[in-house]
Amino acid sequence: MITLERVSKRYVTKSGTVDALVDASLEVEQGDIFGIIGFSGAGKSTLLRMVNQLEVPDEGAVTVNGLDLTSMSTRRLRRTRRDIGMVFQQFNLLETKSVYRNVAMPLLIQGTPRAEIDRRVSEVLRIVELEDKRNASIRQLSGGQKQRVGIARALATSPSILLCDEATSALDPTTTESILGLLKRINREMGVTILLITHQMHVIQRICTKVAVMEAGRIVEQGSVLDIFTRPRRPITQQFVRTVVNDQMPGPLLEVVRSETRPQELLRLRFVGDTVRRPLLAALSRIEGLEVNILGATVEEVQDSVICLFLVQLIGGAQPVRRAHEVIDDAGILRERIEI
């Protein structure tokens, strides 16, 4: 549905050249909620703007719904943009206009008849649950309500794609949840494909199906959200995953572990999906000469599945520890040794 092929963009500034995007390729399929995560300056904003050509690539191809955007005439590009809604971090609404006026704007621009505009505005305001604010001024609204207006405006032209530029980054946690819930509903009920950028792994965890991690203008890792959360490869990806599923040994525990004089091994165990149900601890505790000690555990919901992480201390000789490894591996649980 959206394809970026080896897209590069370089900015020339007074202080030198900046490679905003280097050879970035990605594919978003119909119905995806595709998240791009990275720190500020990683190039995610530039990447997102490639999809509606607010940024033009130096190299590479951008295809949306089978149409090559980079070679399109301005007039056709404008028409194509109506099929791609966009939501912004700072909302970018007309502050002196009413909610109605703001949502009607994209329709006015494409010359939709008055009655049709009325109907459509009511429809999208109902979707974002702001029917009662129809004639309110933007300035009277809270941040969350403003973003709902932003989403309503983006949906007014019934686009097949919605681009979200840090749509929840300016909002408090509760409001963020409600906006994320709304986006998910729009994706499910209206079949709108969503491409979003964020610096919060929490956003990816809550609603995305696929994720790409960006660093210094490059996409360094991408895949299904469950895969990335289970086996993050790059250090930056691990860092992001850690913000949601903490796999680090807390300092005070480290002291306890270090003071242990018997032979021991520390393990990080990841249970994903069905493996959560395996009675692993019961099995481990039955191994003779092995003492199992749980140092920490976290459970997180990811993409309609569950990721569970245990920090486990195994105390015992080489024989029982090897036996424990077998039990763990047989259960399909990911095992990783922690060095101390």
Next chain:
Amino acid sequence: MEQEIFGITVDQLVLAGVQTVYMLGWGMLFGTVIGIGLALALVLSRRGGLMENRVVYVTVNVTINIVRSIPFIILLVAMMPITRMVVGTSVGSRAALVPLIVYIAPFIARMVEASLLEVSPGVLEAARAMGASNLQIVRRFLLPEAYSSIVLALTTSVVGLLGATAMAGYGGGGGVGDLALTYGRERFNTPLMIFTVVILVIFVQLMQAAGNALSRRLREPR
């Protein structure tokens, strides 16, 4: 005998008022149209603007700077040949309009440029994202978002133009300023002098109050 106040006839006073309003009115009308046009040219053609164009930007920018750096009194005299070409004469309120417009248009252009630059780039980006053409962006986003601020800019310009009409009047254009100078100052008619100044002060206060009120109303949602 005709009725007199402060040593001049009422007719003279009314005529002076009409002349000032004439110069202000037409001066502002043409000045605003040209000024907003120039401001749009600057904002659209500047680096990172919607229609980035270095040649247009530099040309307009430098021209405005040059005209703005000429003191009005010199502009008034220097433009006489051009004025004569355009309106056929270099005296009278109509003739005074030409240098007044040349004086106020670049001034308005600068003020409006500042107003337009205040419009959030994010709003313009949103406009582009929804598929608006450049003309639609200007008409539906850029200008409406700046209206309130533009009104304040124009209010400041009216007051500036009023000062210039006094000088233009002295150069043959008539008006309240001319009255103060020729009848008030040169004939040592201090009461008339004070009277005209009071009228001008009241006029400026009213214009400013009206400008502020309109600007505030434009900030209200519609």
